[in-house]
Amino acid sequence: MGVALRVLHFISGLGPGGAEHMLVRLVENTPELNHHVLSLTGPGELSPALEAAGAVLLEGRKREGLWNTFLLQTAKAVRTVQPNVIQGWMYHGNLASLFAVRTRSKQPLVWNIRQQVPIAQTAKLHQQAAIRLQARGSRFADAIIYNSSAAACGHEAIGFKPAKRRLIPNGFDTNIFRPDSEARRSVRNELGLSDDTLAIGLVARFDPWKNHAAFFSVCARLLESRDDLVFVLAGKDMTANNPHVNSLVSRIPSRNLRLLGDRRDVPRIVCGLDIATNVSLGEGFPNAVGEAMSCAKFCVATPVGATPTLIENCGLIASGTDEAEIYLALLRAVDMGHDQRDAVGKAARVRIQNHFSIQAVAQQYAELYRELV
Helix, strand or coil: CCCCCEEEEEECCCCCCHHHHHHHHHHHHCCCCEEEEEECCCCCCCHHHHHHHCCEEECCCHHHHHHHHHHHHHHHHHHHHCCCEEEEEHHHHHHHHHHHHHHHCCCCEEEEECCCCCCHHHCCHHHHHHHHHHHHHHHHCCEEEECCHHHHHHHHCCCCCHHHEEECCCCECCCCCCCCHHHHHHHHHHHCCCCCCEEEEEECCCCHHHCHHHHHHHHHHHHCCCCCEEEEEECCCCCCCCHHHHHHCCCCCHHHEEEEECCCCHHHHHHCCCEEEECCCCCCCCHHHHHHHHCCCEEEECCCCCHHHHHCCCCEECCCCCHHHHHHHHHHHHHCCHHHHHHHHHHHHHHHHHHCEHHHHHHHHHHHHHHHC
16 A cells, blocks of 8 residues: 555635535545645634544634735645645635645645535625636636536636536535434424424524525415424524524514524434425535435425435425525425325435445545546
8 A cells, every 4th residue: 555645625714614524524534545634714613523533733823814824824834744635625725725836836736616606795805806816716726626516617607617627516424414213302302392393494504695584584474374383493693692683583483483503413403303494595515405314304495506416306496596486395395294204304315325425425535636646
């Protein structure tokens, strides 16, 4: 066996986001690679998990901000690690990796883009600038990993080089996200839900991109004809302390609403649901949907990114992202019997096991790295 490849990852932070969790799972499932990670904003909640998986964490400079970190840390990281491959994650991580290659390194450069191009009203100015810079610099990347063809097409339409495209879907740990009857009982006891209460969940941070305004309007409409529904929401800033959330839920009685905020026990929370939803205006490859499917939950989602490919016939896809379109899809799911939803949920788990296991997806990354070296 030869010397293990050294992969240097640049990522904007190590908080509990989808890309960050994917990086942890990649490290856990490719022990044959030597992973080094530079978080541009310093340590985060997932730092211990990365270290436990075997990654070497390099020092970032959180106090100096992202752009100073680009200038001060990238070249030093390349000199220290001497990587065989440089991997950027998300827009700022990709920019940092580009700076490293252009100034200090000739190693293969791989970018990772995990969402559709943000629409103008949901993207911050610094994010829009980062996207424009990457479009111009994409000729320097040896490969650009997208987790859906929709994400690839959207970015290529604004200047990213089509020849660099590589499609690798998200992967899911079906041992962590799995049906668990005891977890279901525990969660429903915690939330005060009876066995016959229909729990509809949305796991997503509070963000315009996640379309909570439309979701809460749909909730209010559903309650006009069904008072046995409870809506369970988890994610960063999804609490009653958020004034924006409070204004959106004003039409929903408190007995029909559970705002849980940012939770570290998402697999357990999902087990307590009857229907899982994702109503985003845009996605690359929706982790929340795949995780719910892995837990054998019936899913209702908007037709964005790779969502239709992921769900296929194992759930319901709304015809669009508008309130009326989401309402019709969710109403159909609510009106289904428990047995029908349960059968579809079981088929959804089998689909994840057969096509989107984290082990198979991680090996696609490893194979790409070996191909480029």
